Amino acid sequence: MRVLHTADWHLGKTLRGVSLHEDHAHVLNQIFETVVAEQVDVLIVAGDVYDKASPSEAAIKLYSDFLERVHIETESAIVVIAGNHDSGQRLGTASKLFDRNRILVRGPVSNDELPLVLEDGAGPVAISALPYAEIYAARRAFGDESIRSPEDVLRAQIAAAKAHVPETARWIVVAHAFVTNCQPSESERTLSVGTVETVPSSIFDGANYVALGHLHRPQIAGRDSIRYSGSPLAFGFDEAGTTKSMTIFDLDPDGQIVDLRSVAFQPLRHVREVMGHLADLIADAANHPSNDYIRAILLDEGALIEPAAQLRPYYPNILQTLREKTRELVMNSAGRAQSKLDDPIGVIGEFLEYVRGEGSTDQELEVTKEVLDQPILEDTE
Incomplete structure (x- = not known):
């Protein structure tokens, strides 16, 4: 049988x-x-x-x-x-x-x-x-x-x-x-x-x-x-x-x-990861466009402007972009801050970690504290 x-x-x-x-x-x-x-x-x-x-x-x-x-x-x-x-x-x-x-x-x-x-x-x-x-x-x-x-x-x-x-x-x-x-x-x-x-x-x-x-x-x-x-x-x-x-x-x-x-099985679309600097990934995607489900792991330092949007013309099913430095953090937290909302410095630090791969510098931390310490002025008119 x-x-x-x-x-x-x-x-x-x-x-x-x-x-x-x-x-x-x-x-x-x-x-x-x-x-x-x-x-x-x-x-x-x-x-x-x-x-x-x-x-x-x-x-x-x-x-x-x-x-x-x-x-x-x-x-x-x-x-x-x-x-x-x-x-x-x-x-x-x-x-x-x-x-x-x-x-x-x-x-x-x-x-x-x-x-x-x-x-x-x-x-x-x-x-x-x-x-x-x-x-x-x-x-x-x-x-x-x-x-x-x-x-x-x-x-x-x-x-x-x-x-x-x-x-x-x-x-x-x-x-x-x-x-x-x-x-x-x-x-x-x-x-x-x-x-x-x-x-x-x-x-x-x-x-x-x-x-x-x-x-x-x-x-x-x-x-x-x-x-x-x-x-x-x-x-x-x-x-x-x-x-x-x-x-x-x-x-x-x-x-x-x-x-x-x-x-x-021969899937209609594969699930796969690509890794590299954004410019290199865009160049490779332009030469080898794909309908696969893609997660891009970015090795760039510093800020990037909508990396998924830049890759989407060649990867229409790009579903996620992560920074290599924060891959563990982002995968575990699903992009949500772990700090409580009553800890704004912690939330800001996590946001910077998410978008650029590193938290607040000492100088940025001082500026943040100065802004947060300013009194809130209410409009009484």
């Missing part, structure tokens, strides 16, 4: 305020083409179909059109779970209308973890789809007040799922979790507050393959058969220059994973 594992589509997401709708449509088309070209038996989407619980109409249409296209034009089965960005209720609303022999969409958590059971020449394959669930929702679903962490939630789901796996079936688990020792990205949202959000890979013992979502970098999670496919697009500049991919493999009659490989 051939399986295609994808995750973390985040339909409706923007990158620094710019819509990624066209970029998403482009990669979804590549997923469909891979399903056809590779004669995929099962397509998995391991959570975070949407970027937010209330997605736009355009994002909903993109998802529903894709599902319909796969269902009508291929023989592939489809398994989808809700992630922590999705509304489980919204994602699972129409699930009862789907072809239950081919499509399993799991939205809300349930204590009745029924798998999608498929047959190939070697017998049954059970696919347990375990949607992301908040701790309190899992307590209600399983009637268990001892559930206090994401690990407890997943253990309850797996125990419920195992009870419905046919004895002779090979077993695939689809889950949305943060496995210990795996590498996150900037664009992921924390799964829990006040508890440990990671889960051990041993929690999946007994499964032949575990298709994970949540972390956006493709990676192995403990052993070769437990994997994150990663997101189809880079959603932050910390992923600039990385290759995004989906994972494809065959499940053989003995339950072994064979011919496991990555299929690289």
Whole structure:
């Protein structure tokens, strides 16, 4: 049985305020083409179909059109779970209308973890789809007040799922979790507050393959058969220059994973950084214009006049400019002053640090203090 594992589509997401709708449509088309070209038996989407619980109409249409296209034009089965960005209720609303022999969409958590059971020449394959669930929702679903962490939630789901796996079936688990020792990205949202959000890979013992979502970098999670496919697009500049991919493999009659490989996405626009002095960057951009999503790291000293505007004729999707000296500061503060507004000297110093790469000089500090110490004259007329 051939399986295609994808995750973390985040339909409706923007990158620094710019819509990624066209970029998403482009990669979804590549997923469909891979399903056809590779004669995929099962397509998995391991959570975070949407970027937010209330997605736009355009994002909903993109998802529903894709599902319909796969269902009508291929023989592939489809398994989808809700992630922590999705509304489980919204994602699972129409699930009862789907072809239950081919499509399993799991939205809300349930204590009745029924798998999608498929047959190939070697017998049954059970696919347990375990949607992301908040701790309190899992307590209600399983009637268990001892559930206090994401690990407890997943253990309850797996125990419920195992009870419905046919004895002779090979077993695939689809889950949305943060496995210990795996590498996150900037664009992921924390799964829990006040508890440990990671889960051990041993929690999946007994499964032949575990298709994970949540972390956006493709990676192995403990052993070769437990994997994150990663997101189809880079959603932050910390992923600039990385290759995004989906994972494809065959499940053989003995339950072994064979011919496991990555299929690289070819994005409509890359996410990348350029670094140098502004004049050099402008000259290079003029010779090599690009529609990629760009962050420019500037090495110039002193004031610059609207560097992004100067680069935009050649880089229409330039999204950010930073000074190399203040890169750490600006990335952490998102351009906002850390000083309180009742400390104007601190705010002014941070502003100078932001625009020119260094804070106030002693002379500037004295002038600032003199101005701030002057009495405020009120107009009494």
